[in-house]
Amino acid sequence: MTKEERYEKLKDIIKIYLPEDVSVEAITMESHFINELNINSANLVDIILDVEDEFDIQLENEDMDRMQTVKDALQIIEGKLD
Amino acid sequence: MSPDHILEKLPYARPFLFVDELSKIDDNGIEGTFTFTKTLDFYKGHFKDNPVTPGVILTECCAQIGLVCLGIFLLAKDISNSTTNLQIGMSRSEMEFLLPVFPGEKVTVTSEKRYFRFHKLKCAVKMHNAYGQLVCKGEIAGMIKYGDNV
Numbered sequence: 001m002t003k004e005e006r007y008e009k010l011k012d013i014i015k016i017y018l019p020e021d022v023s024v025e026a027i028t029m030e031s032h033f034i035n036e037l038n039i040n041s042a043n044l045v046d047i048i049l050d051v052e053d054e055f056d057i058q059l060e061n062e063d064m065d066r067m068q069t070v071k072d073a074l075q076i077i078e079g080k081l082d
Numbered sequence: 083m084s085p086d087h088i089l090e091k092l093p094y095a096r097p098f099l100f101v102d103e104l105s106k107i108d109d110n111g112i113e114g115t116f117t118f119t120k121t122l123d124f125y126k127g128h129f130k131d132n133p134v135t136p137g138v139i140l141t142e143c144c145a146q147i148g149l150v151c152l153g154i155f156l157l158a159k160d161i162s163n164s165t166t167n168l169q170i171g172m173s174r175s176e177m178e179f180l181l182p183v184f185p186g187e188k189v190t191v192t193s194e195k196r197y198f199r200f201h202k203l204k205c206a207v208k209m210h211n212a213y214g215q216l217v218c219k220g221e222i223a224g225m226i227k228y229g230d231n232v
Contacts, residue, residue, distance in 0.1 A: 040173065041201075041202075041225055042171075042173030042174065042202055042223060042224070042225050043173075045199065045200045045201070045202040045225075046202075048199075048200060049197070049199065061200065064200045
């Protein structure tokens with residue numbers, strides 16, 4: 001899977017949990033899940049659980065704490081896939 | 083953690099406490115009861131001259147027993163948790179209401195854990211009346227942890 005493919009897969013997951021007032025176009029590598037995409041902590045857990053299923057990886061509490069932006073999430077996914 | 087200990091830790095008080103007793107509890111679920119006494123304040127207005135327990139209150143009762151009591155039990159299993167300052171917030175509820183609950187009725191709530199990960203607890207809940215009839219059912223999720231913020 002290429003970096004681009006991972007990013008697209010992640011975006012597909014994130015868009016399910018975006019509040020109505022945030023558009024899919026708002027998602028960039030630098031987007032902060034809570035402060036910019038307005039995703040609450042409960043939905044952030046849903047994103048993590050979906051990421052685990054989609055990429056067949058297991059995330060830990062410290063991964064959740066580190067996962068502030070889309071870029072952080074991709075780095076964590078890449079680290080687990082290695 | 084014993085049922086009495088869990089009840090002590092509940093962050094609710096009357097008139098917004100909707101748990102009387104916990105009859106069963108383990109890692110996968112919980113069962114508890116509550117009696118809606120006739121004097122509860124909301125019966126004066128829901129409805130005028132025709133008191134019926136509001137659906138939001140039934141949902142709250144399911145959440146207090148099924149999510150918060152179970153969550154306190156599950157959190158206690160992790161010794162790294164400090165035991166002060168419980169932070170809770172309901173994040174989602176999807177309920178179906180099948181029968182009315184009138185003043186004076188005793189209900190039993192059973193809750194089955196779907197998952198508890200990253201401080202989020204999601205449960206399937208059911209409420210039965212004293213005749214064993216299903217009153218409402220659904221899924222409730224919330225964030226629960228000890229600490230400064232949810």
